[in-house]
Amino acid sequence: MDHYEAGDDPGVTFCIGHHEPNRSLTVTADHVIRAHESNYDMLTVPITTTHFHSRVLSLLSSYLSDLESPKSDRLGTMATSQNTRPLVIPPLTKLDSRLTPNEAISQLVGVTSSWIDLCSPDPLIADLSRQVFMLEVAYAAFCGIGYLLIPSPKLHHGNLHSEGVVYYARAVQDALSLGPYIQFHIWLKMVDNPEMEVDTMGDLAPFARQEYLQPEPSSSTKIDPFGTWDAWDLVRKTCKYHSRLLVALSMPKQLPALCVQSRWHSEPVHLLTIDASSFLKNPKGYPVLSKAHQAFIARLMRLRTPPWIILCNVGPVPGLDEPEESEGAQSQLSPSEYPSLKASKKHHDPTPHLSYIRNLQERQPPRTPIERFGTGYQDYLQAPLQPLTVNLESITYEVFEKDPIKYEWYERAITKALKDWADQKKPTSHPDGKVIVAVVGAGRGPLVTRALKASAAAGVEIDLWAVEKNQNAFVLLQRHNENLWDGKVTLVQSDMRSWKGPRVSRLATTTTETQQAGDESQGAGNAASETSASPSGLSDGVYTHVDIVVSELLGSFADNELSPECLDGINDLIHPAHGISIPASYSAHLTPISAPKLHSDIVNQTVSNPAAPETPYVVMLHAIDFLSTAESTTNTEPLNQHSSSRASGTSSPTPATEFPTPFVQTAWTFSHPNRNIPPPSQTSSTVSNAHNVRQTRLSFPIQNRGVCHGIAGYFETVLYGDVELSTNPVTMDAKSATMISWFPIYFPLKTPLNVPDNGEVVVTMYRQTDDRKVWYEWMVEVYALERTTPTAAWLASPVSPAGRSGSPGTDTLKGKDPVARPQGSGSSQPGFRRVRVGMSEFHSSIKEGCLM
Numbered sequence: 001m002d003h004y005e006a007g008d009d010p011g012v013t014f015c016i017g018h019h020e021p022n023r024s025l026t027v028t029a030d031h032v033i034r035a036h037e038s039n040y041d042m043l044t045v046p047i048t049t050t051h052f053h054s055r056v057l058s059l060l061s062s063y064l065s066d067l068e069s070p071k072s073d074r075l076g077t078m079a080t081s082q083n084t085r086p087l088v089i090p091p092l093t094k095l096d097s098r099l100t101p102n103e104a105i106s107q108l109v110g111v112t113s114s115w116i117d118l119c120s121p122d123p124l125i126a127d128l129s130r131q132v133f134m135l136e137v138a139y140a141a142f143c144g145i146g147y148l149l150i151p152s153p154k155l156h157h158g159n160l161h162s163e164g165v166v167y168y169a170r171a172v173q174d175a176l177s178l179g180p181y182i183q184f185h186i187w188l189k190m191v192d193n194p195e196m197e198v199d200t201m202g203d204l205a206p207f208a209r210q211e212y213l214q215p216e217p218s219s220s221t222k223i224d225p226f227g228t229w230d231a232w233d234l235v236r237k238t239c240k241y242h243s244r245l246l247v248a249l250s251m252p253k254q255l256p257a258l259c260v261q262s263r264w265h266s267e268p269v270h271l272l273t274i275d276a277s278s279f280l281k282n283p284k285g286y287p288v289l290s291k292a293h294q295a296f297i298a299r300l301m302r303l304r305t306p307p308w309i310i311l312c313n314v315g316p317v318p319g320l321d322e323p324e325e326s327e328g329a330q331s332q333l334s335p336s337e338y339p340s341l342k343a344s345k346k347h348h349d350p351t352p353h354l355s356y357i358r359n360l361q362e363r364q365p366p367r368t369p370i371e372r373f374g375t376g377y378q379d380y381l382q383a384p385l386q387p388l389t390v391n392l393e394s395i396t397y398e399v400f401e402k403d404p405i406k407y408e409w410y411e412r413a414i415t416k417a418l419k420d421w422a423d424q425k426k427p428t429s430h431p432d433g434k435v436i437v438a439v440v441g442a443g444r445g446p447l448v449t450r451a452l453k454a455s456a457a458a459g460v461e462i463d464l465w466a467v468e469k470n471q472n473a474f475v476l477l478q479r480h481n482e483n484l485w486d487g488k489v490t491l492v493q494s495d496m497r498s499w500k501g502p503r504v505s506r507l508a509t510t511t512t513e514t515q516q517a518g519d520e521s522q523g524a525g526n527a528a529s530e531t532s533a534s535p536s537g538l539s540d541g542v543y544t545h546v547d548i549v550v551s552e553l554l555g556s557f558a559d560n561e562l563s564p565e566c567l568d569g570i571n572d573l574i575h576p577a578h579g580i581s582i583p584a585s586y587s588a589h590l591t592p593i594s595a596p597k598l599h600s601d602i603v604n605q606t607v608s609n610p611a612a613p614e615t616p617y618v619v620m621l622h623a624i625d626f627l628s629t630a631e632s633t634t635n636t637e638p639l640n641q642h643s644s645s646r647a648s649g650t651s652s653p654t655p656a657t658e659f660p661t662p663f664v665q666t667a668w669t670f671s672h673p674n675r676n677i678p679p680p681s682q683t684s685s686t687v688s689n690a691h692n693v694r695q696t697r698l699s700f701p702i703q704n705r706g707v708c709h710g711i712a713g714y715f716e717t718v719l720y721g722d723v724e725l726s727t728n729p730v731t732m733d734a735k736s737a738t739m740i741s742w743f744p745i746y747f748p749l750k751t752p753l754n755v756p757d758n759g760e761v762v763v764t765m766y767r768q769t770d771d772r773k774v775w776y777e778w779m780v781e782v783y784a785l786e787r788t789t790p791t792a793a794w795l796a797s798p799v800s801p802a803g804r805s806g807s808p809g810t811d812t813l814k815g816k817d818p819v820a821r822p823q824g825s826g827s828s829q830p831g832f833r834r835v836r837v838g839m840s841e842f843h844s845s846i847k848e849g850c851l852m
């Protein structure tokens, strides 16, 4: 592949904003220019003023003073007409907002009021909050605001936990229609820490009437690592994965476990807010972020849409919130250049947090060639190739040929096979003693070149044949044979399934003649034609076997581009005793994933393409979360999360300590030559493909609750001996690191399935065929672990986010994969049983099946 100079990479540019919660001015274009001069890219603005806040509070208190205490009606409901009598907030006045439609508006992120409580259990407070929110959204939309930051739902009300999030979600759903050009960012903490959720002066929450609150004898103060994610999940589901509904993630001083970081990495985090309190101080007293924070930011910045960073409570923008500071010069210093605070005044940096983040931007690790190769393909859904019915373009072959590993590994495999052939003194199928090698599906010929190199490296003479059905690529093969290969290769333009095999002369060969001969045994339509430099006396030639067949017909899920069917077509041509196929075998691997972005894209596509949710896609998986991981979630083993695509693009190896290792299992395997193909039926003219049907049912323990949107698929292949290729994230580094030819495959679920903590996902999958095409069928079941008898063990092992105590129903784990198995096996634990709590429909890609 191309070599990139480090200087070629423009790197990531951070977009950085400034948040001042009490900004009390009308932000104009001048202010924005001043912010730009200070090196900020944008500013936040509150939609309404303290005047509006006071107005709502006085309205509420006078209303409450006239109100009778809430009572239940005869049916025991508190929602009587008396209790829900509406309090209507009059429209905004000029004192209620400083926002005005001006040239600055596109550089602003509006912030709705944080003092409301859309989740309040008191219908009066919830409704009042909803009105405030709607007035603010409507006014922001009127002014032309494009981005809104919506403070998070309040999760704790006395003893009630997350009960009102659905009211919040419903209000956001309305807001999406009210502001049709606004992107809504729900401002969420990474974890739910009840102690961090404190009411401040003027908040509406404390006005909730006691009658609606549960008594609070033992209110839990336990941190729930997935508590805020749960709230987000509810909101985005209510809003049907709306494309304008995004996450603003607040980065805490103490980062949560990797499994929580991974979860947020898979969600549409478009704003990342960093409060001054999340910074540490370096020895010189300057604000810096911990290594873990830096790594998390680096991870987010490699996403297809990197989030904007908003700095909060970091002091004023010079000349804006505090005009006297405007003289201060903006500094851009590397950490070593940071002056001591005690240093002279001329080094005073008025925006040290911003300088640090800008410096961090400069220090982002350069993207690897592979990352650059895949730029723009992260989470981009591509339909798999139809290799038999569609002839590839030259540019597609060109992309394949950039792979720095694949061809190298093929050459190693062929070299080893030839050496072994010679060492084992195996007879050859050629009367001259040459080993007959056929590259089938030769494309533009890179494997042909490698086979010639392997022959030279091994010191073993070969008779080389190249078979290709793409007539356009065949032109290049002819040209290469003349210019690169010295006419040493016999070219056959044919579908390999109708090729009769190599013909050799019993006579000694010469290489003087080039001729094209119709294969008399073929019909005119699919005639195989040979362009041959040898042997001479072709008319006397006899068909013989191939000793080594070399092919590269693999798809992202191994067999999905019909390698088994194509190689079956030449199975009988391979020498029955000594013949070798490179690859010797290949297997499909899978694991369930959370992939909200892919789900949202497929939902959108379904409008025009009803088959969209039942299509397996080739996709460079990036914003995903592995639901089943093989090790403790606090594990920090290095891992490349993603592999690559068949087509245009590649994987993005991610730095170490990024992801818990996924639990990836083998679905099925194919081997070649296949000595077990049943003989053709006496009673049917069509050849049965039933032997290429496969089925599997695999169980995946789930540590942390989440949503299963679909299944990620990978492949591994043994080319020859110990020479292997892999896109499986668990083995790819060991087997074929930096290979770029394939992205993973993704089997979506029409309806995502929620999975509980310590749950289990069971995937059932088929490879189906009707002798004309091949397709896949898949379904997912979700199991929860139910306690049947109380045991001391259960009481002593509550659900732990940082390391599960056991997993249910792993009885189908057959230990096929050489990875550490998740601990425990819930179904075999005494006192537990598996309960099915969710199930997808059977999905089938028959409409998009691969034609044989």
Ligand SMILES: C[S@@+](CC[C@H](N)C(=O)[O-])C[C@H]1O[C@@H](n2cnc3c(N)ncnc32)[C@H](O)[C@@H]1O
Binding pocket: 387, 388, 391, 392, 397, 400, 401, 440, 441, 442, 443, 444, 445, 446, 447, 467, 468, 469, 470, 473, 494, 495, 496, 497, 551, 552, 553, 554, 566
């Ligand atoms: C993935 S490409 C590989 C091309 C080349 N070997 C390489 O590695 O760059 C697969 C090639 O096999 C060819 N092919 C697929 N099925 C075939 C068949 N049944 N008979 C002949 N060629 C086939 C395709 O046209 C394509 O050129």
